[in-house]
Amino acid sequence: MFHSEDSFSANYTEARRKFREAAADAGGELDSWLHPEAGPDGGEIFTDVAWIGPSAATKVLVLISATHGVEGFCGSGAQVDLMRRGEVTGDADDLAFLLIHAINPYGFAWLRRTTHENIDLNRNWVDYAQPMPVNEGYRALHPALCPAVWTDETRAAGELALQTSEREIGRDATRNAYGAGQWEYPDGLFYGGTAPSWSRQTQTAIFDRWLGKARKVAIVDYHTGLGPLGFAEPIVTAPVGSPAYRRARSWYGATTRSTAGGLSVGARIEGDGLTGAIKLLPHAEVTPMALEYGTLPRREVINANREDNWLHSHGDPRGDGAQATKGRLRDAYFVDRTDWKGMVIGQSLQVFRQAVSGLSED
Template identity: 40%
Template sequence: MENHQIAALFSANYAEARDKFLRAAARRGLAVESHELALAGAQGEVLATDVVLDGPADASKMLVVISGVHGVEGFCGSAIQTGMLDLGAPAQAQARPQGAHDTAVLYVHAVNPYGFSHLRRATQENIDLNRNFVDFSKPLPVNAGYAEIHELLLPPEWPPQPRTEGLLDAYRERHGARGLQRATSLGQHVHADGLHYGGTEPAWSNRTFREILKRYAPKVRELASIDIHTGLGPYGVGERIFASFDEAVLERATRWWGELTSVTTGTSTSIPLTGPIQTALAEECPQALHVGICLEYGTWPMARVSAAMRAEHWLHRHGCADAAKATAIRQEMKDAFFPDAEDWKLAAWQQGLQACQQALRGLEEDAAAKLAA
């Protein structure tokens, strides 16, 4: 694929991204199942989580490629999904022996279409989906650290006053940079207008994703997943974060994808989350062996990304009569999670393509090894 073709995979807004994804599926003659959200997009467009199955409906091996869990981060994942559809994997694998004919790719496009369209990480319920996949019948996780800094993160005025930032700096001094990240990002279920809110019930996107898995993966025995995110780490680098609950599959995941980081051991730029989407893969597909990663692309330094996210949440919480200021905040939010630069797009595509191909090869080779045993 030429550089100009790669650049064309990326879109300027959700509506364009969805159109490209749907057109790619149509070119392949693949059916699309659309789960529409009963809200309008930023341009008045239809909002939906769209699903495409590429491969046999009864495949026992499946790669699930997920985009847009954190809305505005969907620009990257959508481009990778569209490009993969154009390439036709796993159709290309049909020429290979053992197991390829029994492998499918399930593309779940824009898990959080509202956030994608409105340039938010959160859903229409202001929920961070990766903190929402918890058991709501049990006591919810408590994040005392967040309660201490909630008003400092989202003060009445923006930009924050020096005193406000000074108090946040003091918290960082006491608990370290990782401690501040944990307090801010772990997830919380008390402040409904706050950052990384996990909610008090399953969000629409949570319920929809579970329905998709129930429909498409009940017969799958070997399940690979790639959940695509942006905003953490060095510019253009796709960190591969181990994302399976079963540590016994770590050796297999490493064999497929190479060196992986881990939130549990502290080697990742991310931290352990209270309710990640991978919970649904484990709960809705208990019959399958799940091997998954989060593919987290770095954009800009953490200070810029964090400031953009705080500003956008401040706008959501307090509103702003200054239209120009509000527009600038939304644009910076988009820029922070989606660098509109050719080198970044090329790097994102190349690494995303490689990760998907490695997962498919791993599924097929493991199947071949079983047949030979």
């Protein structure tokens, strides 16, 4: 008997196996991209792709997991569930599905939000031929958020810096200060990098290979870590009133929010993958959306990221205490409970059907 909870996995290796098995059972055409780094067990890690549907389809629904690596536990489970329950099929004449599994396999395997370059992939889609954005707000917070030593005292000092900032400039402005992205501190949080990361280059190659014939594209990029426990907010980065925003709002409903409008649980970020996708597909009508599931309170999530960032910048990811740090980061992005997983599956299924309906409109 099929159980949705079985679609989730305990680690990257198990998730990859389940994805490839489900894609093969669904009649998918599989491909993979080998990552230059190894996983924590020394094994190879990959970004895998499944194309399900007519090769010449002009309408394509793209499902992406693990943009922020450790968030892949959620996204992979949702992808596998949709294939196992028979929602993803090749039956339609002009509709296909492109499932991208673990676009950031390093972060998924190592339980990191970032890539092996310490890059936040969702801040990496900027034009590196132009001057990088300057985030003065992050510059002021960086010393407290990313100390050279990690103790109860330095953790508390970072929390105090955030609280002080919230009193002085407000909660939303503080959220944007530390979360919008920064291109100045390679050992810092939400780092955008100095060049396209391996994951960005791989996603570009995947889009070039599979979406050249597409004329209407919907993208659902699975994310976790922000918002009320289990609730999934459909997030777009397109400006309020733009065609992409209006389409997303009409497809996914009134809970759809734009980071550009300041009402989303997400920060007003730069270099995000949704905007990047639109630029990669100038020949198509693109409706990109990030489905953001809530987990723990925001302060617990940011502290888990701070601790993991310290571990990889100043500590030993294989040393004593590393497993506990990794466990806290995993818990910040994946709630290993039946009720939470059920909310992931139910809302994923709803959004999937809404996207298919939207793509099918003339």
